[in-house]
Amino acid sequence: MTDRPAAAADSPTRRIHVVGIGSGGLDQITVEAVRALQASDYAVAALKRPGDPLFTRRVELLGRHAPGLELVAVQDPERDRSSSSTSTHGDYRGVVLDWHQARALAWEQILAERPGDVAIPVWGDPAFYDSTLRILDRIAERGRLDLDVRVLPGISALQVLAARHRLVLHEIGATITVTTGRRLREVVAAGADNVVVMLNSDLPLDGLDEWHIWWGGNLGDTGETLVAGRVGDVLDELRAERDRLRAEHGWVMDVYLLRRGDGRETERDERTTT
Template sequence: MREIAIIGIGAGDPDHLTLQAIAAIQRIEVFFLLDKGPAKQDLVRLRTEILRRHARQAYRLIEAPDPERDRAATAYPAAVEDWRRRRGDLYARLLSDELPDGGRGAFLVWGDPALYDSTLAVLDDLYTRQVVEFEYQVVPGISAVAALTARHRITLNRIGRPVQITTGRRLADEGFPPGVDDLVVMLDAHCTFTRFTAADRIDIYWGAYLGTPDELLLAGPVHEIADQIVTTRATARARKGWIMDTYLLRRTIGQATGQQARDD
């Protein structure tokens, strides 16, 4: 039976690896990497640097082009499902062609495999459908959310208060969720935070390229620094060709939003 490890490697710093992740890496014979194109070679270089530091055995590195996703599709869930299906077909071929029975392979997943990453879901689907025979384990990693709060020296939650994680798309469609004062937003290419005003009483803690030499951090009242974040983000993306960023919106507890105040 093939053995697969889905290993979380942290948000960008090679030192983010846990001892469990290092131990798992040192058991692996074949590592699978998805090539996301020339603009994102930094992501490949980080993974190869991690292997250089921590692998102690002979191993093979198998790279394959990542299937393109239709980011302009109006039917977002359908586009994601199509992308995941094509990724699943690719994974099935890689496991069948590159990993013999009894072999040990791994996917090195940015951040934590359980948070906004498709690798676990795709492999779980292949496992359930028995497309190719394998067993698998998941090694957790330091997520971008954990790295963000650590770098800003803040806690993710406040005493007795809920925290919600959402996407920029959902924030744009639904606004700030009722009953939530601490909202982590991921995958927000359109900088939805710019819609909030001084009346909303919201602070933002923003970070990009967390854990890397290119790390960017900004924090403050969102209505005061939104334009600075937009400019910083656009400049960084133009320079590198890609960007990974996330942010925490923190509403002052006990304060109604501007919309609520107007309604009252």
């Protein structure tokens, strides 16, 4: 006879609030999200290293909107970031999936040890390049805990970028591509000409000198920095500002819109036939 996890039906249902908290500003959070925080018994977030500034920022946010709500740290498992293991999309995906599994086990342990309803404050919005929902799915699939997961959308960095630069992210009747720095070259080669880029380990903009860029670093935070212009004219400034933010604040999160050409919106034929 083999050991099997207790069936979820034998344990009480746990309500999990996955709360988008904005891109860095303490007031970039919705009223609905604040109510979810205040209705929770405690909150959980990953601690990536001692003194993690993003964990500290979450503590500050809870102090403002849900005083007394404890933020429980989950030590974040190490992730393989070596170039040999992440050189292709398939390799990278495999590394990330392994990391998600390790995270799921760590989070499940905390949830099993501590009863009550839980808030998980997610940087930006849970719909954009965030692993929280995938991790909770893995926990639910293991069958030890019965989770009732509710998502409270947040203000994403895309929205803040557009607001700060007073932009419409796409041209009239046109499309917009949202991707990561890792995949930028791929989508440009495929013909995309209006691209929002998130999750950047660097700025892979060499060869795109004639494109126009609207860039934002640490949006919503006290170190918020904006740069816009022709890529060939501002690339050195962008890289310097990115390095400065990391050195001064201990972290940098940036997002940018790239548009082929001089950045001016072109009028497309919007006529319809009847």
